Amino acid sequence: MQFLDDYSGIFVRYDLRRERGEAKAVVADDVIMQQVIECVVDGDTDNIESVVKKALETKDPMDVISALVKGMNEVSRLWAEGVYYLPQTILSSDAMLAGIEICEVKMGKALDKKGVVITHTAEGDIHDLGQKIVNALLRANGYEVIDLGKDVPVDDVISAVKKHKPAMLTGTALMTTTMTAFEKISKRLAGEGMALPFVCGGGAVSEEYVTGFDMGIWGKDASQAPLMASDAVSGKNWRQMREKYNS
């Protein structure tokens, strides 16, 4: 086989040209809090437990939690600037959540969540990876996620919404032949006099399709989910959200 040494004119490695955001910059008032933050920023799920426990010996649980969250905010920045990739973000959120759990035990009560979001993958569809990412990112941002899983019958979605009264509902579908369930859900909800932001995403799902039925808001990327959830929690209705995200 003959191989070239010079590939110019065939392809350009644009990925190498891109400027990187500045590296991690974490600031804390003292050493132990610094360690807590670093555990989150580094997604160090192995040591987070011991470090947080150590911190709790001297610090108030709420302060430790805000350190954990501070670390997570730094991670979000690094991801946004392209320094971090998705896995770093998810590992950090794993670490943060583990840390928070320990603090909650110490406090004897669970931290109250920013709001409730129900997620599911369409009936007949087992492509749930996008949904799993959405779950992780929502949890990382302090939302209570009710995960209905994949291949969820329309009925189950409706009754879950009735039961939990979430601020937002999400659906993932990767097949055009299963996404049709979203429209049914929208109709059923309307029929029951319910209206809430229903964010739909997934490879096969197009903006064209989702904005074609009531409540539908198209989600292009899982990373949008937290911001969407906060809009929903802060009372934006689906029309306002569609206006914001789909136009």
Added chain:
Amino acid sequence: MQFLDDYSGIFVRYDLRRERGEAKAVVADDVIMQQVIECVVDGDTDNIESVVKKALETKDPMDVISALVKGMNEVSRLWAEGVYYLPQTILSSDAMLAGIEICEVKMGKALDKKGVVITHTAEGDIHDLGQKIVNALLRANGYEVIDLGKDVPVDDVISAVKKHKPAMLTGTALMTTTMTAFEKISKRLAGEGMALPFVCGGGAVSEEYVTGFDMGIWGKDASQAPLMASDAVSGKNWRQMREKYNS
């Protein structure tokens, strides 16, 4: 340049494999009528005039006309069987129509047509070749064609339909950005309480699109036009015709 001698495995000349229908077989009661028929079958526009005039010296115009038509039927068979191509068909129809005209002069009155069809190419669209073929084939089959031409405003189509009360309306569009006029026409006609078979064709026009509005019937190939016209004239409504041609 290097050239191969053997192309097997690269492509197969399926066109050479196809069995041809049997060749022309024309039968007439006598010599002159035989000539009339042959002029049509051969699309001999140069001699049709003299031959028909000669025939008219001894024959009744109506008989000559039926000979002309007989020739044309033979042509249709040859086309259907793949012996003839479109040009042969059009030339034959040119010849037949020229012959009929002469007979009509002799009779002192025009032959009454099978029915009236209005054809047009959509507003903003100058792709009228398909329409021209449709015109030729309809005329060849004895229909009166009112040719509105190309780039025809919706209004003009509506008023033409009001004025001529055709058995069928046709539209041709080769651009998806102009075919949208067909839907407008359908709505306008309905608005004016009119309903007739509206056959739409042309490269860009899909069955999906045309069957999406009232009166719309999708025409795949110009050769369908005569049969569609006879259905329309014999009283089939657009729903029955859509059922027949689009499913």
Added chain:
Amino acid sequence: MAKYTSMAYQSAEEMVFGTAKFPVKYGRDFEVGAGFVYPELVPHPRPGSEETKKSLVREYEKMVNDVLERCVQLGFPGIQVELEHVYQMTRNPDWGGEIAATTKRLMEDYHRKYGLKSAIRATIADYRKPDEENMRSSSALGNMLATFEASAAGGADNLSIESMGGKEISDYAIVRQDIRGVLFGIGVLGSRDVEFLWKQIVEIAARHGATPGGETDCAQANVAMFMAGGYLDKSVPHTFAALCRAIAAGRTLVAYEQGARGPTKDCGYEDPIIKSIAGVPISMEGKTCACAHADMLGNLVAAVCDLWSNEAVEYHDMFGGTTAAVFTEILGYDVALMNTAIKMGKEKDLRDIMINSDKYRDTHGFILSPDNAYEIGKAIVTNADSYYTRSRAAAIKAAELMMSDQRLALSEFEKNTLDTMYKTLLGLPDKEEDFIGECIPVYQKLVKGFKPSNYGL
């Protein structure tokens, strides 16, 4: 009027994709025919988006962005986007102008951010109606010229058109297998209209520092090719369609004699002949324009191309992204293959593989195979007395080539058609004035609306 009397290339063997005798440079670091092949992506707006200027501009913004983003995602070095005007963009000159400006803005962003090379072709819609209006003074013509201005001002690098001259005659003749009519409609009338139009386009381009790009006989030769279709179609004989193509070369060539510099218009299948004569870089389309129409020379037609196009794809979603992105990807890899061959010094191997794929698949591939295209080119430059003589010579040469190569299998019907057409061609007058004199009365009688004055006759 000055005509080409010699070939740009010494031989067909010299011709290959990626290199043209006279490269053209414009846009953002974009040079065509200078050693590499680039993709040319042609997106078409969705029905409905043409209703307002705002919605149409927005549609183009989305489409062009998808194209440029996919290029960067996959590492394609550069791309040309064709703005092939739908009626509304030419009918309203400011629409065409603003869409060109929007496209340019996006391209500049990607060039700044990533160094992506790019260029814009604006193809104005010729919506004059030869049989209904005065082609040399109609309001349609006025709008067309105004739109050329607006597009160039807006940022179009390449000005092109698919012109209509002679179409009223060729439409009549093609469906009647009337080769004389085709020669008159394409070879004579078409050529004269191209001359008339391109004088003005070249002048406008010069004024705006844009490049006068390409012409194509889509209006006539593509109708014939298109109707000839595939092995199962029975509309127009394939040998006849091939003759129409040879004749078209003489017509399209006029644009370059008037100052057009290419890259030529993608749908001009006659361009390999043009390149052999004029040496301009050519844009071609084949297998990857299946989204727009089928042809029977999907690989061969790329053999000597400088840009590689999809002709047109309507904007819709597919599993892999929008059609604009999807076809950018396919074209991008197609040209990556050609460019790799160039870098490896194997470009002529790949060229010959492309040629052998289709040279004997059908008549169009046969006459456009570079060796035959070159022969037809020679017939054109050695019969340069008039538009008529060279078009006729091209047709006669094409016929002789088809008749003399045993490897080109033809059905009885196709053979007979070819023989008849060949005899007819030989029987036609030798002088243009005689031919014109013979045709005018005939077609005035046969074709309603035909006005010789539209062609300065």
Added chain:
Amino acid sequence: MAKYTSMAYQSAEEMVFGTAKFPVKYGRDFEVGAGFVYPELVPHPRPGSEETKKSLVREYEKMVNDVLERCVQLGFPGIQVELEHVYQMTRNPDWGGEIAATTKRLMEDYHRKYGLKSAIRATIADYRKPDEENMRSSSALGNMLATFEASAAGGADNLSIESMGGKEISDYAIVRQDIRGVLFGIGVLGSRDVEFLWKQIVEIAARHGATPGGETDCAQANVAMFMAGGYLDKSVPHTFAALCRAIAAGRTLVAYEQGARGPTKDCGYEDPIIKSIAGVPISMEGKTCACAHADMLGNLVAAVCDLWSNEAVEYHDMFGGTTAAVFTEILGYDVALMNTAIKMGKEKDLRDIMINSDKYRDTHGFILSPDNAYEIGKAIVTNADSYYTRSRAAAIKAAELMMSDQRLALSEFEKNTLDTMYKTLLGLPDKEEDFIGECIPVYQKLVKGFKPSNYGL
């Protein structure tokens, strides 16, 4: 369980498109890997058509007819159509069966009328849910096996599947860059599930005289590749995705050890490695599957293919015909180019051009370049003690190849990821039982619903 311990080819140089060590013959005069490449067209039904059996069968009837007609129109010698089941076709075995029968009827018509060669691949949908049900006894499994029966009885020539074993673990691990988890989910659990499934598929195929076709690690390696995406994506590092691919080769290989004979499943990008070991004909997809998803090795991936596929295209109208016809045309010309090269004795030139187009474009193209694929294959057959050892060896080899070739440019981030993964891989236990013992408790804790019993553990 018997495992491959030697390579089917003496060297990578020996491998080229169109020829496989063990050709497969089935369908209507259809032979794969015997000297020519054929297109494999995969049409997908429009949303809504899946609602009733009648409408879905009708949809397939239209799609398949468009495919076969375009082949005859353009002269393509033969084609394979994949019926890639949507959920409903497997959920209701008789649907899948009737659609196979309808497809066969149409193919027989075209074969009788024109001699068009053809074959049918039925790919059953594996809709078992590893984290929710018992994968070795669920009703989903029952339906799947029943649908294999029905499809074979209906006329499917090739039975294939994209199986799900280990997905619950790999889904967790891929988005966390946990290479150990990937090795466990793909290399160990995936391999065990493939063994379990293919024993039964092979048996069913034998009973119906159908050919057990191919497996693919779409469920895992394609998720990684897909998320790694292009130059602008930041979801999964490209070096990590390449390691997932190398590991997947060990998993997919199991199907052929169980008796599958190919042609393999198009979306198994690991197939060049499979071909180097097993010598089965492989179906690949690249630039012309842009309609289904983007990849960064559009040309290279065709270098050693025997079938060339579009992965999947939803049925819609385009200017040039329906998507089914359009992609048949593009694929048809793609393979015509390869077959012409073969006839001209230039197939290795074209192969090398394809390879150089993408070998250094991205990590996936790099490790699947035949020379590197062959090296990874050797690592697999020389570490055949267990599914684990060979998958790990494949990953280590892939990492070493990426680290040692200076022409493969990597960003700092990608380099660091690769180093870390490489160290982790080296640090893992040498024996499968130790590795399994280490992983089970860890992932039972981390992944809700993970049941070792699903894998006979």
